[in-house]
Amino acid sequence: MASHSLTSFLQQNLEGLKQQGLYNTIQPLESPNGPLITITGREFVNLSSNNYLGLANDDRLKEAAIRATKLYGTGSGAVRSINGTLQIHVELEERLAQFKGAEAVITYQSGFNCNMAAISAVMGAGDAILSDELNHASIIDGCRLTKSKVIRFNHSDMEDLRNKAKAARESGQYDKIMVITDGVFSMDGDIAKLPEIVTIAEEYDLITYVDDAHGSGVLGDGAGTVKHFSLSDKIDFQIGTLSKAIGVVGGYVAGSHDLIEWLKVRSRPFLFSTALPPGNVAACIEAINILQNSTELQTKLWDNTRYFQEGLKTLGFSIGRTETPITPCIIGDETATQRFSERLYEEGVYAKSIVFPTVPKGTGRVRNMPTAIHTPEMLDRALTAYETIGRELGLI
Numbered sequence: 574m575a576s577h578s579l580t581s582f583l584q585q586n587l588e589g590l591k592q593q594g595l596y597n598t599i600q601p602l603e604s605p606n607g608p609l610i611t612i613t614g615r616e617f618v619n620l621s622s623n624n625y626l627g628l629a630n631d632d633r634l635k636e637a638a639i640r641a642t643k644l645y646g647t648g649s650g651a652v653r654s655i656n657g658t659l660q661i662h663v664e665l666e667e668r669l670a671q672f673k674g675a676e677a678v679i680t681y682q683s684g685f686n687c688n689m690a691a692i693s694a695v696m697g698a699g700d701a702i703l704s705d706e707l708n709h710a711s712i713i714d715g716c717r718l719t720k721s722k723v724i725r726f727n728h729s730d731m732e733d734l735r736n737k738a739k740a741a742r743e744s745g746q747y748d749k750i751m752v753i754t755d756g757v758f759s760m761d762g763d764i765a766k767l768p769e770i771v772t773i774a775e776e777y778d779l780i781t782y783v784d785d786a787h788g789s790g791v792l793g794d795g796a797g798t799v800k801h802f803s804l805s806d807k808i809d810f811q812i813g814t815l816s817k818a819i820g821v822v823g824g825y826v827a828g829s830h831d832l833i834e835w836l837k838v839r840s841r842p843f844l845f846s847t848a849l850p851p852g853n854v855a856a857c858i859e860a861i862n863i864l865q866n867s868t869e870l871q872t873k874l875w876d877n878t879r880y881f882q883e884g885l886k887t888l889g890f891s892i893g894r895t896e897t898p899i900t901p902c903i904i905g906d907e908t909a910t911q912r913f914s915e916r917l918y919e920e921g922v923y924a925k926s927i928v929f930p931t932v933p934k935g936t937g938r939v940r941n942m943p944t945a946i947h948t949p950e951m952l953d954r955a956l957t958a959y960e961t962i963g964r965e966l967g968l969i
């Protein structure tokens with residue numbers, strides 16, 4: 574029997590979330606998470622996945638996963654540091670290092686785990702972390718695992734970062750100081766100002782840490798935001814995910830030999846959580862083969878992005894400050910945003926509303942993600958729905 578205090582905590586808080594409209598009902602898909610999805614027998618144009626390049630449903634990755642599963646089994650059997658490291662884990666890390674232009678790479682079970690692993694392996698008491706206020710939840714949690722002072726700077730505000738870096742360094746209170754940012758911000762699609770961040774880091778001896786979950790596979794010929802700015806030798810930590818554009822699951826840190834060696838002996842998810850399954854690892858290697866052999870998928874992704882974003886702008890919608898495929902359609906008012914997303918659903922378009930507290934009050938938006946494998950007809954279906962609903966709600 575559940576304890577009285579637990580029962581009342583759960584009931585009160587679940588009810589509170591429902592009343593504030595913050596309760597999320599999850600609808601399972603009856604199809605792969607491709608450009609079209611099926612929910613309760615109905616087909617939708619899907620604008621909510623992170624399957625940027627369509628690799629999550631690619632036959633070549635599926636075949637690679639099946640082959641490796643037949644060869645090695647479904648599980649890797651142990652944590653990496655005991656005997657869960659298979660030859661293909663090493664191969665994946667070598668291939669990723671080459672792809673990213675880094676000395677070495679360590680993989681983890683997810684992008685989330687990378688941030689749990691890497692920040693606290695290096696930062697401790699007596700250190701400080703300068704963190705962009707819009708950084709992802711896993712960075713915030715990763716920082717909490719350290720005993721470092723966390724100093725938030727205003728989003729992409731380089732003057733604020735410089736002032737805070739200067740004050741932290743000149744205070745003499747801190748030994749190591751790290752600056753940490755998303756490469757691409759997941760709610761607005763804007764790109765971090767990495768060249769300026771590197772300049773400030775050089776001035777105040779900051780460790781540089783970029784979480785490129787949404788840049789990997791998308792920017793810099795697929796190698797990410799750091800390569801996009803040609804800064805591969807200037808960023809100490811490059812985090813990537815294998816769960817979005819790469820189409821599988823997992824994450825990695827790219828950096829110097831010494832850094833990766835340190836993470837292999839000191840980062841807790843590597844030491845205490847079972848290694849990625851062989852099928853996933855093999856599918857990731859196949860994804861890298863595809864990305865290194867052709868830029869066709871990236872070209873399609875960017876063509877579709879331009880087509881869809883131009884379509885929304887021509888209709889009279891605002892897409893905010895995006896510079897990437899992440900396409901927020903800014904509605905503003907929270908209730909109108911939720912209504913908009915519900916109407917899209919009725920019209921056969923799956924695109925989620927995102928409102929306060931995930932984004933600032935009054936900036937509610939429907940978040941869209943065009944992918945490489947949407948056809949123009951699918952995107953047109955979505956744009957027609959946007960036009961119908963925009964007029965209906967008096968927004969355009």
Ligand code: PMP
Pocket residue numbers: 683684685686709711755759784785786787814815816817822823824
């Ligand atoms: N970092 C960022 C910036 C992300 O957007 C995400 C995914 N939402 C993650 C980390 C977590 O990656 P994963 O899904 O591979 O755990």
